[in-house]
Amino acid sequence: MDVVRLVKKAKRGSKEALMKLIMAEKDHMYRLAFTYMGNQHDAMDVLEEMIVRLYENIDQLKKEEAFYSWSKTILVNICKKTLRKQKKLVLIDEWHSSIENERIHLNTNSDDQMEIAEMLSILNENQKEAIKLKYFLDLDYQTIAEMTNVPLGTVKSRIYEALRKLKDHYGGEGNERDRGSIE
Amino acid sequence: MNEIEGRLNEEKKRLDAITAPEEFEARLRGALDAKPSRKPKHRSRYLMVAAVGLLCFMLIGYNYNAFAYYGKKLFGFDEVISETLQDLNEKGMGQIVDKKTTLIDGTELTIDGIMTDANQLIMYYTLSNPQGLKDTFSDIFNPDKVTGFLTNAHGGGGTAIINDSGKEVKGTLYFDPVSPFSRKLTLHFRQGVDNREGSVTFPYDPNKAMQTQIHQSIKETIKVDKGTLTFKTIKATPTSTVIEGKMDVVDYDRLHFGLEGVELIANGRSIQKLGYGVKSSFNGSKFDLRFDGLPAQLDSLELTVKEFIGYKELEEQIPLTSDEEIHFDLEGNDLWIKVVAATEKGIEVTFKTDGNVLLDGVSIKSGSRSTPLKTTIGHKLEKQGDGRIISERTMIFETKTMPDHLLVEGIYYVKQYNEQIEIPVH
Numbered sequence: 354m355d356v357v358r359l360v361k362k363a364k365r366g367s368k369e370a371l372m373k374l375i376m377a378e379k380d381h382m383y384r385l386a387f388t389y390m391g392n393q394h395d396a397m398d399v400l401e402e403m404i405v406r407l408y409e410n411i412d413q414l415k416k417e418e419a420f421y422s423w424s425k426t427i428l429v430n431i432c433k434k435t436l437r438k439q440k441k442l443v444l445i446d447e448w449h450s451s452i453e454n455e456r457i458h459l460n461t462n463s464d465d466q467m468e469i470a471e472m473l474s475i476l477n478e479n480q481k482e483a484i485k486l487k488y489f490l491d492l493d494y495q496t497i498a499e500m501t502n503v504p505l506g507t508v509k510s511r512i513y514e515a516l517r518k519l520k521d522h523y524g525g526e527g528n529e530r531d532r533g534s535i536e
Numbered sequence: 537m538n539e540i541e542g543r544l545n546e547e548k549k550r551l552d553a554i555t556a557p558e559e560f561e562a563r564l565r566g567a568l569d570a571k572p573s574r575k576p577k578h579r580s581r582y583l584m585v586a587a588v589g590l591l592c593f594m595l596i597g598y599n600y601n602a603f604a605y606y607g608k609k610l611f612g613f614d615e616v617i618s619e620t621l622q623d624l625n626e627k628g629m630g631q632i633v634d635k636k637t638t639l640i641d642g643t644e645l646t647i648d649g650i651m652t653d654a655n656q657l658i659m660y661y662t663l664s665n666p667q668g669l670k671d672t673f674s675d676i677f678n679p680d681k682v683t684g685f686l687t688n689a690h691g692g693g694g695t696a697i698i699n700d701s702g703k704e705v706k707g708t709l710y711f712d713p714v715s716p717f718s719r720k721l722t723l724h725f726r727q728g729v730d731n732r733e734g735s736v737t738f739p740y741d742p743n744k745a746m747q748t749q750i751h752q753s754i755k756e757t758i759k760v761d762k763g764t765l766t767f768k769t770i771k772a773t774p775t776s777t778v779i780e781g782k783m784d785v786v787d788y789d790r791l792h793f794g795l796e797g798v799e800l801i802a803n804g805r806s807i808q809k810l811g812y813g814v815k816s817s818f819n820g821s822k823f824d825l826r827f828d829g830l831p832a833q834l835d836s837l838e839l840t841v842k843e844f845i846g847y848k849e850l851e852e853q854i855p856l857t858s859d860e861e862i863h864f865d866l867e868g869n870d871l872w873i874k875v876v877a878a879t880e881k882g883i884e885v886t887f888k889t890d891g892n893v894l895l896d897g898v899s900i901k902s903g904s905r906s907t908p909l910k911t912t913i914g915h916k917l918e919k920q921g922d923g924r925i926i927s928e929r930t931m932i933f934e935t936k937t938m939p940d941h942l943l944v945e946g947i948y949y950v951k952q953y954n955e956q957i958e959i960p961v962h
Contacts, residue, residue, distance in 0.1 A: 366573055368568050368569070368573070371568065372561070372564065372565060372568065375564060376561060379556040379560055379561070380554075380555050380556050382556070383554070383555070383556035383557070383560060384551055384552075384554055387551075387554060388551065392919075393557055393921075393922070393923055394923060397557065397559070397560070397563050400560070400563070400564060401563055401564060401566075401567035402567070404564045404567055404568050405567050405568065405570075405571055408568055408571055409571070438615060438697070469543070469547045472543065484544065488541075488544040488545065488547070488548055489544070489547055489548045489551050490548075490551070491548065516540065516541075519540045520538070520540055523539070523540060
């Protein structure tokens with residue numbers, strides 16, 4: 354597939370060319386959104402927003418060959434913005450009914466996911482993000498730096514710190530509880 | 537590779553197996569198609585001058601009534617309003633109010649502006665307190681209604697967002713429409729932990745209310761399994777579209793589904809649903825469905841009852857002999873029976889169905905003796921990876937004898953009706 358040619362077409366206003374570009378990388382795009390959002394519903398919402406944003410702003414992309422790293426950066430930004438919003442947005446209906454509300458337990462995570470989420474919960478947001486991008490999505494340091502808009506050195510040290518924390522916390526052979534009882 | 541990296545790698549393998557869902561292409565294409573086509577930017581200086589000239593001409597000659605509105609944009613509300621409202625706000629289609637009052641805890645409440653039309657009043661407000669606002673700002677400010685001459689508009693919800701420093705909240709509130717004869721409006725609210733009453737009055741200019749775009753009757757009835765749905769009128773304004781009707785359906789509230797499966801389709805695209813309400817009266821119920829505003833250029837309009845509550849008589853006898861989980865197909869809906877156990881409460885049958893399936897007329901049979909259902913306990917909903925919601929609960933029967941059959945007389949479920957009503961647009 355000729356990325357540069359398609360990007361040029363998209364710049365001239367072709368929605369079809371943009372769709373082709375995204376469809377060629379759809380699994381990667383989806384996994385990236387899913388890693389941030391944690392469920393299919395929210396992942397698809399941010400992807401929808403992404404394609405609209407790409408279409409509106411593709412004029413600003415100077416280097417055609419950088420299309421994918423540009424679009425992934427935009428996707429990551431939308432994910433983060435949406436997560437921030439989800440945290441802060443309160444529906445007034447919920448204010449009123451929060452007391453008598455019958456809480457229905459929605460379990461979105463499988464056991465494995467819960468475990469990994471629990472394991473990563475000792476890291477801060479930046480470290481968690483770096484670990485996920487590096488290990489789950491197999492991205493290199495340079496790409497992570499571009500996508501999250503931080504210097505290369507920072508990405509490296511975040512990952513290094515995160516791994517050190519995880520190793521300290523979960524250790525080699527024994528589990529945490531065993532060590533606790535010895536101390 | 538050490539253990540930690542091993543674990544991370546396992547998670548990667550799990551994630552690698554995830555592929556984009558089937559609807560990926562359709563959803564993205566849909567989002568993209570909703571955007572008007574963009575022309576590449578090749579404006580010459582000459583063209584720009586021409587465009588400015590034309591704009592001035594339009595402002596003076598044609599669109600002068602735009603000056604009737606506030607002509608300004610309210611800032612800071614982007615995250616709490618829909619795209620339609622953002623658009624109207626950009627165009628300055630509201631009234632600046634900018635009225636301040638101080639609440640009992642010292643928080644300042646500002647009514648920044650309002651937008652009104654025949655369907656609703658939307659209020660833009662700010663709460664600010666240099667001391668910081670509590671997370672539960674409902675303790676500080678709890679909006680109730682808007683009153684005025686011939687006006688008693690109840691609140692219908694709203695959204696709000698607190699800023700990073702925790703000192704300012706920006707939000708919108710939705711109320712019933714206000715009378716065009718009102719010249720002053722009063723917002724009533726409750727404040728403080730002891731819910732003390734408070735109010736603030738501000739001037740209102742009904743001439744600045746936005747025009748209704750469509751108001752016509754529909755008068756179409758659709759038959760469903762246990763009754764009828766009648767769609768009576770549609771009223772479309774720039775901020776929203778309201779469809780009113782009557783529902784004569786027995787047991788429609790047996791499922792938590794209501795009118796969610798009704799869609800409004802304009803120019804072939806589904807309009808975002810904002811909510812619905814049902815009011816019951818002795819001869820059926822009245823309902824109103826709220827959707828986002830319609831596109832300015834309207835070529836076609838269609839109402840679709842895609843899904844609604846259905847009922848199917850079954851008279852199904854399910855054998856309860858196996859110790860393992862058993863699966864049944866009830867008219868295309870799954871039923872799994874997990875455990876049948878005798879406890880001190882009686883016989884307990886734990887089972888799973890799709891989130892929106894309800895069994896009707898359930899009893900258990902042991903030989904020729906049957907025992908009707910006493911109650912259901914322990915309701916759990918679980919979301920599957922594919923988005924499907926599975927509901928698990930336990931039925932209790934007051935008997936000591938182990939049953940050999942489970943009897944189900946019928947099921948309520950979400951049924952595909954796909955009935956369409958064309959609404960003529962002129």
